[in-house]
Amino acid sequence: MKRLFKRKRFWVILALLAFVYLNNSSLLVQPPDDKPWLMAHRGLGQTFHMEGLTNDTCTAERIYPPEHPYLENTLPSMRAAFAAGADMVELDVHITKDNQFAVFHDWTLDCRTNGTGVTRDHTLAELKKLDIGYGYTADGGKTFPFRGKGVGLMPSLDEVLSAFPDRSLLIHVKSNDPDEGTKLAQRLASLPADRLHLITVYGGNEPIAALEKQLPQLRTMSVDSMKACLLPYIAIGWTGIVPEACKHTQLQIPENVAPWLWGWPHRFLSRMDQVDTRTILVIDGGGFSSGFDTAEDLKRLPDGYSGGIWTNRIDRIAPLINRE
Template identity: 30%
Template sequence: MLRVARFLLVPLLLIAIALLVLSQTSRPATPPKVLTSLGDRPLVIAHRGGKGLWPENSLFAFERATALGVDMLEMDLHLSADGELVVIHDSTLDRTTNGQGPVAALDLDQLQALDAGYRWTADGGQSYPYRGQGVRIPTFDEVLARFPTTPKVIEIKVPDAGMEARLCDALTTHDQLDRVIVGSFYERSLQLFREQCPAVATSAGPGSVRLLVALNLLGLSSVLSPSYQALQIPERHSGLTVASERLMRTAQARGLNVQLWTINEQPVMRRLLDQGAQGLITDYPDRALQLLGRSTRISALGD
């Protein structure tokens, strides 16, 4: 029995020493310029440009959300058949346009000939007010050119397709390396992007989120040196609470900006802000702005 205890004691002692060293050498993330430029107030981030209000991921939506007074625009990137970065959420065209099939099967001219406002409805399909109004799938270059100073949250939707390098090149060309946060559900894409574009802020991938949650539960979060600057998480996932008040405090202690998605109801917005959320990614940015007592300027928006 004594020999077993000694056998176990050595690795446990080594683990304890390793954790002590990590806690002494770990460093919190440094807040990026894209976030420090926005100050300390809670951020209103228009999810896909505010998809509850206008056709998602369109120049029209981004223009309206910007005029509304949001802090950041959130958008998604795919690649066309001819290698152009295009702003659309789904891998297929069916849900949001009058087209069908994979985005990657059509070249840019074919994609931009589609009606990207065709499927949008606010009344369950009784009316489609943006059909035939010239709403189309924009290129990422068009978005960068139209909104050069507006902070953006960008999601890489396609791994292993060279999107990371194209994204870095576009941000460099438009001099917007310090105006964006890049995220993805693909850890390998995030790692590759960080290697290719180290000046750009990123958010935690799913593996990094799981690690932070585990360290938080074990009380070992002080050993973490994040390679990312933002924590973008849902309130709940698979029936479990992710965005607990304790986790948000832990994330902020590690220098991370905590942004919750997709938060659409004002009572939930209020509760999460009270618990420590620093940003709300929402389909209805007008509701978040109203809750925060900020003018939405919505009366100034014409039809």
Template identity: 40%
Template sequence: MKTKLAVAALTLGLAFSVLKSPEYELSERGQWVAYRGGGQLLDYATFNHQCVANQIVKSPNTHIENTLQSMDAAVKAGFSAIHLNIHHTVDGKFAVFHDWTLDCATNGSGVTKKRDMKYLKSLDAGYGYTFDGGKTFPWRGKGYRVASLDEVVERYPHVELWLNMKTGDRKSVVALLAYKKSLPAHQRSRFFHFAANKNLSLYTPNGVKRSALSMESGKKCILDYILYGWSRFYPESCSNTKVVVPPSFTKYLWGWPEQFAARAQKHGSRVYLWMKHSEFSPEYDFLDRGVGVIIGDIAGVNSRD
């Protein structure tokens, strides 16, 4: 019996040594991505996924999400990519705004996509933001407006733009792709998209390099890697894309952070830690180890040593 166990252990050891992934060198550092353009912090333990404006936590951050002011601060702090929420408006424009409706965050009303850009630009985008239950509204009347995607594209010509299309119907996606096609050729490659799973094929109809990620495709990559990422067989679902990892999953990923990132880079992908509106901590700064960070805490990142 002992002999059989020893033979089995030896066989498994040899199989592991043969199948185990080789070591790779990093080809580039990670990058900072400004989540929703930067903004206020949230306590995700109590956040109910409704209105962000009345659930923020007081912090050193000066601005609110998805505004030109917050994007300016992010770019100044060294962020090379900006993640934004956009809505396809009733007049065919793209508004940079998160909520499905206007009533909570602004002094306007109605469904965001059913308003035109002129109306949206007339609103006070900081009107409803409060961190003390409505006792004070520090961003009300301070010049925060709903920006158009046109403004963002023109204002930041050398920054990557990661767009989360809130209006995920086919017509809106086709309109966004037509908008991109209207831009100069050198501008089109700087876009990445968070999309509904049903629309992924619209973003990358024929190409190998994926320009969009859905919640489902992102989860599949992580699960596939957990199952056999330790081996020589790298998941196709993680190739030629952006691999976005919630912090709670890092402990399950073989080679995290550096070898995980190096293998992704070897297969045409880049790795990012999904921090959202959480507070920055130095323990999550993996840029020198090949992992980017998607985070809205611009002040926290800016104050690092």
């Protein structure tokens, strides 16, 4: 009797393991015909070397020799990104002193512009007078190739929404101020439902939580929302069940974490698609703006990958993806 019980337990365990494998292995799934979709980080801008990079580093002072004339987070850079093949453009916003939203990356003005102080302490009109190309240099300050060319190029969020009425945008709230989330929700609430569907907002936990309360139909993402989705998924995803927190959101998955997700890549992407959630693959968590920027980076993608790709060099990556 004891031997029979052990034999039954063995077959039950074996059946369970077989179920887990068959329910999550992408080896048994025909890869989709779709190509990866491309998310252009800050549009098409100048890139920089990342050796010794910290949160306080002025990246405008370490750009590579310019290969194109565009500055990040500007209307020309976004147009260039879409023209190059971007499916979505990411942009950064700050609330201004007069309660508008300026599109600019840095918390302070001193690195990139000829202004000083905290970005949000200025009115939009004051910010528009600045030269946002003032601080860029590729040779340690010997030359400044964009100085004088960035005057008036800092756009407002309203200008971006007007310029790209039917394109997908990823808006990054740079603060952790809940009031900023509330004000952004009030601005976006005036948009029609079909336009709102093309917009995703991510950022600090507090502004995103405040925005979700005001505008629950908007797709959002924060560290808290990522944890709320992925931790339960890691626990129960082997069953094929997708947690409620994973529905209608966005996931920015580090490439070193992705292989540990149940069903990665094809079953996982299919499950997220079925609950209206977008998945973007980033390099090593996306720290310090890292993205899939070279042909070598693309070689690390899973065969048949059809999710999103985070890139700083849409001009390089789009032709390679479209050539496949």
